[in-house]
Amino acid sequence: MKLPDLPVRSVLPEVVAALDAHGTAVLVAPPGTGKTTLVPLALATSGGRVVVAEPRRLAARAAAGRMAAILGEPVGETVGYAVRGDRKVSARTRIEVVTSGLLVRRVQGDPELPGVSTVLLDECHERHLDADLLLALLLDVRAGLRDDLRLLATSATVAAGRLATLLGDAPVITATAPAYPVTFSYVPPARNERIEACVARAVRTALSSGDGDVLAFLPGAGEIARTSGLLRLPEVDVLPLHGRLSAAHQDDALRPRDRRRVVLATAVAESSLTVPGVRAVVDSGLARVPRVDHRRGLPGLATVRVSAAVATQRSGRAGREGPGRAYRCWAENEQSLLPAYPEPEIRTAELARLALELACWSTPDGSGLAxxxxxxxxxxxxxxxxxxxxxxxxxxxxxxxxxxxxxxxxxxxxxxxxxxxxxxxxxxxxxxxxxxxxxxxxxxxxxxxxxxxxxxxxxxxxxxxxxxxxxxxxxxxxxxxxxxxxxxxxxxxxxxxxxxxxxxxxxxxxxxxxxxxxxxxxxxxxxxxxxxxxxxxxxxxxxxxxxxxxxxxxxxxxxxxxxxxxxxxxxxxxxxxxxxxxxxxxxxxxxTRVGPVSEVDEVTWDGDVVARRVRKLGAIILSERPLRDASVHDALVTGLKTEGLGLLKWSQDATRLRERMAFLHRVLGEPWPAVDDATLLSDVDRWVDLSGARRKSDLATINAGTALKALLPWPEAAKLDELAPDRLEVPSGSHPRVDYHGDQPVLAVKLQETFGWTETPTLAGVPVVLHLLSPAGRPAAITADLGSFWTTGYPSVRADLRGRYPKHPWPEDPATAVPTRHTRRRT
Structure with missing residues (x-):
């Protein structure tokens, strides 16, 4: 058997020797070097059956067809294939090309793989979910059942270190190919231009700028159909190539013609397929990959930017048979922003099928696999x-x-x-x-x-x-x-x-x-x-x-x-x-026959207490009726947390008590409790009795001041009026209220009522800020140091106010003057 003179041919002896010596090996070779076709043919000469695992059905059939053509035989003789719903093999078959998923099923059915000497895992760099699982299962088979089973992993990228480690520090063989130069052009979409129109524009440029066929990469069959509709070209065949086409149509797209071709392909043409005659590549820069929105439970496909490695593989298709041209449908400055490698499917896809395979392998969490x-x-x-x-x-x-x-x-x-x-x-x-x-x-x-x-x-x-x-x-x-x-x-x-x-x-x-x-x-x-x-x-x-x-x-x-x-x-x-x-x-x-129907009692807060018995299909309410005797406590607490403590009855005295307690907690700390909203709402039952409440209107009857008293510490509570009194006596005998709203207590009092008061009062060790008022009740001065005010501040205040209020006392020495509540002098 004479093998074609492809670049990988020179390393075939090295590959065979590595497998003979180590049992595992990694072959790194760019697309088009012959690794998918020549390597299995070489391995088959050493005895035993060779199974080649491809990530896609299209690649599996194409690889088998090329190898059979090299041997001059029809598919199904020495070389056969098996994909879902289609199989061509015979008793003479020595090389079988299968999809990764199908081989997973075979390994599950008979892990010893009788009669198989070598498994070749092709295009491992694509990181498909089935391929990653297959690699893990085969490594487990080698470790426990078949240490003689040879594994060869191939990749089109040089990042093979982790793969070689997994295979037991396997030797890495590299095949190089004489690459023809590829000239790059960046043709980003114009403003509001769809990617299909941009690709069609680049295809026309490629056709007019040189000879040969054009291979254009698009993310999916829909984009291919729309782009094809934009390319009505005389004397040029526009051919789709994707996994949903029939085998005959896929083969037709890969077959050379007398007329020029434009092949519009998905990712199936990136690495494991050879499209002959291509001298120009148009890359949309997009790929369709599995993604799942776990929160909403909506798995599906997402259109994402390709990685730099994928972009390199795609453009390399233009330089296989001679100097080529690559047209990239993105701005040149965006090239450096591309991720280095594609994201593995195992990180992004929905994993129910993987979980089933792991359960069948008796390792539900996959912990026993490499x-x-x-x-x-x-x-x-x-x-x-x-x-x-x-x-x-x-x-x-x-x-x-x-x-x-x-x-x-x-x-x-x-x-x-x-x-x-x-x-x-x-x-x-x-x-x-x-x-x-x-x-x-x-x-x-x-x-x-x-x-x-x-x-x-x-x-x-x-x-x-x-x-x-x-x-x-x-x-x-x-x-x-x-x-x-x-x-x-x-x-x-x-x-x-x-x-x-x-x-x-x-x-x-x-x-x-x-x-x-x-x-x-x-x-x-x-x-x-x-x-x-x-x-x-x-x-x-x-x-x-x-x-x-x-x-x-x-x-x-x-x-x-x-x-x-x-x-x-x-x-x-x-x-x-x-x-x-x-x-x-x-x-x-x-x-209701199929779905998850349940009947539950719901007591919730929706602007008020809602108590009902609900028959549901998951999140869908089928019917409901009110509940009369349900516990509404949790709903009332939710209402307080949602709408705030303002739902309770807050009198002026209740608000002042809360401010006094907050002052003592701020100044003295424990055992005086915090009474801010977050603290009070974190443990409502500690201070509010909700036992008699059924609805929102009942909350408005609960006296918040009475409830707060439940938080006062004993016996310290006996000193509340001493440490933070509601009112404070001033020299005139009046008892104005103390304002505890700010950082320091504030006492607003008419200036004449403080005559003779030389020491600033303190509460819990904190000086009181005095707002000294004019006879009209307006602030004339603010001080927390009365002694200093009488000597430095009062003279200017006296000079300003005595002319406006001549009938009020304005003594020159307020420290010795008699305080008064009266607004006029008495004779």
């Missing part, structure tokens, strides 16, 4: 909670039902919908809905989309029909049926959280007795019971989901129902509500 990056504790805990609710696990141990769900190769939610939906509406109906939920839809209304798919003859509908038939066959499998029956005790164990399962066989008996009704909403609800939703009152079509999240129907959805079973909803940054992407019309009967 991870490149371990799963986040919060996301994994959420995944485990979901598995328990679905009956897939019991006390953290996988049930027979859980193993059957894992074998289906679906997300646990969809597996539950398929198994239980088949019981309720028939295997065919359930399989059709689950196939739709798994693949995605173009319409918002599930029923309308199903009608379209059943009648259409396009590739998308044909693929959906194939998937539906495959899923129907899985349900009909006798082993699967036994597994479902065996799982009934586990189902009953979670009956309180899933009323549909709680209903058990009784709920499905009627469906068996008569032909099952193709109720798509029921199957959707079985997958997402927390997304059962009821329309809120008002004009806008906003629905409240059982999980507590609000979402809005987009215009033109065709849905007009009080209840929905929502299959898909997303929330864009900055938006108050989520957006419903896919849903089926439902009703309350279906919702």
């Amino acid at each position: 991870w490149w990056d371990p799963p986040g504790e919060g996301a994994l805990a959420a995944g485990r909670a979901l598995l328990a609710a679905l009956g897939a696990t019991s006390d953290g141990v996988v049930t027979a039902r859980g193993r059957r769900m894992a074998e289906l190769g679906l997300h646990p939610r969809l597996a539950r919908a398929l198994l239980d939906g088949a019981e309720a509406v028939g295997a065919r109906n359930a399989a059709e809905v689950v196939a739709l939920l798994d693949a995605g839809a173009t319409l918002t209304d599930v029923e309308a989309e199903l009608r379209r798919l059943r009648s259409a003859g396009d590739e998308g509908s044909r693929r959906w029909k194939r998937d539906a038939r495959r899923l129907e066959g899985l349900v009909a499998n006798s082993t699967g049926a036994k597994a479902v029956k065996a799982s009934l005790p586990a189902v009953k164990a979670v009956k309180d959280s899933l009323p549909a399962i709680r209903a058990g066989k009784e709920a499905f008996t009627d469906h068996r007795a008569t032909p099952p009704r193709p109720d798509a909403a029921l199957v959707v609800a079985l997958a997402h019971p927390e997304r059962l939703a009821r329309r809120r009152p008002g004009g806008a079509p906003v629905y409240l989901m059982a999980g507590g999240t609000a979402a809005e129907l987009p215009p033109g959805s065709g849905l007009d129902s009080e209840w929905l079973a929502i299959a898909e909803a997303t929330r864009d940054p900055g938006r108050v509500h989520g957006t419903i992407r896919l849903a089926a019309a439902a009703d309350e009967t279906l919702a």
Whole structure:
């Protein structure tokens, strides 16, 4: 067998030797060097079967096709492949290319991998969730069962240190490729220009500036379709390339033509695929990655900026066959702001499926495995909670039902919908809905989309029909049926959280007795019971989901129902509500059959005490009635904390008592208590008797002054009037009130009443600030040092006021004068 002269060929002996000596190795080679095709062919010569794990189905089929072409054989002979729903292998197959997820299932089924000598983990740098899990499982297999199993990890980036450490300080072999120069141009979108228009503009520039084909990267199939619509080019073929296309259309996009091509691709073309003839790359700078809003429970895909490593890989496609050009749809100064590497999916994705695989591996928290990056504790805990609710696990141990769900190769939610939906509406109906939920839809209304798919003859509908038939066959499998029956005790164990399962066989008996009704909403609800939703009152079509999240129907959805079973909803940054992407019309009967219904007594504060018995579907209130004898204490405390102590009856005396107590706490500290709002509200029961109150109006009858006296310390309280008296006697015999509102006590008194008072009074050791008033009651002077005032301040005050108030006494020596309360001289 003569191998093509590709750059990786020179290091093949080194790779084989490293695996023979160490059992593990890391191969670093840029895209297009032949690592995906030549390395497996070389390894197969040393005996045993070679399994190549690819992150994507498209890459798996393409890799098998290229290797078979090198051997001059059809796929399925020496080289075969297996992806979900499609397999081409034979007894002669020595090299099998599979997706990472499919190999995870094989390892779960038989961890010893009999007959397999080498596993090649391709494109590890992409950090897909299944690939990270597969690496962890295979390392565990090597450590405990198959120390002879050889593992080779390949990567297109040089950051392979952590990977080599995981593989037991494995040797790192690097293959270099003579790179042709690539010229870069930055073409950022104009103001308000959509990324599709910017990419189309850059494609036209690339076509007019040189020869060869153009490869353009866009984040998803929607953007590819819109960009294709903008590129009506004569004598140029515009071809899409993404994972939702049929195998024939994907192969067509990879095949060279006599005419120039523009290939509009998602991330599938970044590293593991070769697109021949490309001399120019247009990079949108965007990628679609899994993200989940854990607080709102809305997993989905998010459009993010690519990393610098990904941008380098994309542009490298232009320089494989000769000097190339790369057009980047962002400003040049933004290049330095890109993250160095893509975020691993295990840090951002929803982890229920990973949690199920870990449960099947008997390590629910993953603690016994060696991870490149371990799963986040919060996301994994959420995944485990979901598995328990679905009956897939019991006390953290996988049930027979859980193993059957894992074998289906679906997300646990969809597996539950398929198994239980088949019981309720028939295997065919359930399989059709689950196939739709798994693949995605173009319409918002599930029923309308199903009608379209059943009648259409396009590739998308044909693929959906194939998937539906495959899923129907899985349900009909006798082993699967036994597994479902065996799982009934586990189902009953979670009956309180899933009323549909709680209903058990009784709920499905009627469906068996008569032909099952193709109720798509029921199957959707079985997958997402927390997304059962009821329309809120008002004009806008906003629905409240059982999980507590609000979402809005987009215009033109065709849905007009009080209840929905929502299959898909997303929330864009900055938006108050989520957006419903896919849903089926439902009703309350279906919702209460499937959803988490509960009846609780609620006593809350909503401007007043509200006591009611509520029947709820999650966050959705179904019905309510008032409670007469409920305890309202906690609601009253909440009301005080929400609206403040002003709800109590505060007389002038109560307010003054609080100010006096606050003064003593500030000056003397303990045992005089703090009486600020935060302290009083932190322990309401310590000082307020709420036993006789039932509503807000009752709070207004509680005397706050009487309540505060409960906080006075004893026996120190006996000195309250001595340390902080309400009134203070002045030389004239009057008893004006002391103001404790500020930092120091203040006494406002007419100046004539203080004649003969030479010492400033003190309270609790703090000098009283005297506001000395004119005969008209206006402040004439403020002092906390009477002795100094009589000698320095009084003469000027006397000179100012004696002319205005000639009938009032203004002695030259106030220290010896007789104080008086009278406003006129007496003769």
